[in-house]
Amino acid sequence: MVYFAWVRERIGVAEEEVSPPAEVATIADLIDWLAARSPSHAAAFADRDRLRAARDQVFVPLDAPLAGAGEIAIFPPVTGG
Amino acid sequence: MVYFAWVRERIGVAEEEVSPPAEVATIADLIDWLAARSPSHAAAFADRDRLRAARDQVFVPLDAPLAGAGEIAIFPPVTGG
Amino acid sequence: MIRVRVSSAPIDIAAEMEAAEAEEGGAVATFTGLVRPDDGVSELTLEHYPGATERALEALAREAVARWSLAGATIVHRVGPMRPGERIVFVAASAVHRAAALQACAFLIDRLKTDAPFWKRETVEAGHRWVEPRAADDAAADRWRS
Amino acid sequence: MIRVRVSSAPIDIAAEMEAAEAEEGGAVATFTGLVRPDDGVSELTLEHYPGATERALEALAREAVARWSLAGATIVHRVGPMRPGERIVFVAASAVHRAAALQACAFLIDRLKTDAPFWKRETVEAGHRWVEPRAADDAAADRWRS
Secondary structure, rough: OEEOHHHHHHHHHOOOOOOOOOOOHHHHHHHHHHHOOHHHHHHHOOOOOHHHHEEEEEOOOOOOOOOOOOOEEEEOOOOOO | EOOOHHHHHHOOOOEEOOOOOOOEEEEHHHHHHHOOHHHHHHHOOOOOHOOOEEEOOOOOOOOOOOOOOOOOEOOOOOOOO | EEEEEEEEOOOOOOHHHHHHHHOOEEEEEEEEOOOOOOOOOOOEEEEEEOOOHHHHHHHHHHHHHHHHOEEEEEEEEEEEEEOOOOEEEEEEEEEOHHHHHHHHHHHHHHHHHHOOOOOEEEEEEOEEOOOOOOHHHHHHOOOOOO | OOOEEEEEOOOOHHHHHHHHOOOOOEEEEEEEOOOOOOOOOOOOEEEEEOOHHHHHHHOOOHHHHHHHHOEEEEEEEOEEOOOOOOEEEEEEEEEOOHHHHHHHHHHHHHHHHHHHHEEEEEEEEEEEEEEOOOHHHHHHHHOOOO
């Protein structure tokens, strides 16, 4: 997992290794599973509408399957440029 | 009178003083009057659709009145930029 | 602020950009037109109508500033002979938001093509020829009139 | 040619312009975004997603080149801390005709705002705050999808 911006700040780490159980099939499932594990994850993921994701560095919707991805990123809507 | 681009080249001078008679009321009249005075003016003004004009440095249509202007310019459509 | 200049000196992009960026904007859009090295043209000469040119460019810059509430507008046009690769024209629009800067920049160059008294003459092997106006330029300028 | 760079070094406009002008185009449109000195912001910090950012910018530049037959596309984005007046982003599009350069330039900056993983954090007297996305940015990016 990699986190950016205020998601990273609320969780308190920029990256972490996780091993979710088999029933965690989508990125949304993964977010639910992480939020149940710690208050800081729960705080970071409280407002699901303000979260975006990337799977192996490519933007995907939250309902995208994990599909054996090596790297999942969770972050707020982007504000560059 | 001031001339630019191929209008200037065909007439052979960049500027000239003219004193048209009172019945020359518009820029188009002035062009007709000049074309009748010399072959080089006639050649420069042969294709009326390709002529543009300015009166005292402001673009005007060919049928604009002379209105006592100090400087009339005749030139081709512009091609800057 | 409005910056308009017609000069036979090469256009100094770095200096012009610095001035455009110094405006209280945050967004700067620019357009640069260069002499293209096509058709065997060895030299391009820009003729203009001194006095009337500056007046036309200033009116254009002022219209852009009013229409898009710009922080600044720049029009620099070179005249005289120039070689392939050299800059003919540089326009810049500075604004608080990018949409205003981008639109005003397109407006400035589109309208300059039809509203300012410049004429291009190409030097080719056989002599020289005057560049003909393009219908596309009239159409591009017309879309800003409404 | 495509030039994409993400760096914490200040953006060198003169060098980027020179590269964009060296393309076989004749028309170069650019957009520069600067840190605005408003709202009492003393510093702006750009965070990004290394690897994914470059991939997103390259995809964007490639799409612009294909869509408008560009001679070249440049996207340079600064990351890390920067002060009011400094450049955040520079994009350039080089083409044979100005309409292509102007449209591609607007496309590049509009889509960059929504498609590339950058996040802005403002340092203010009370601490810092993350910049919220603007609905206008989504609308601007959407107009290029069709």
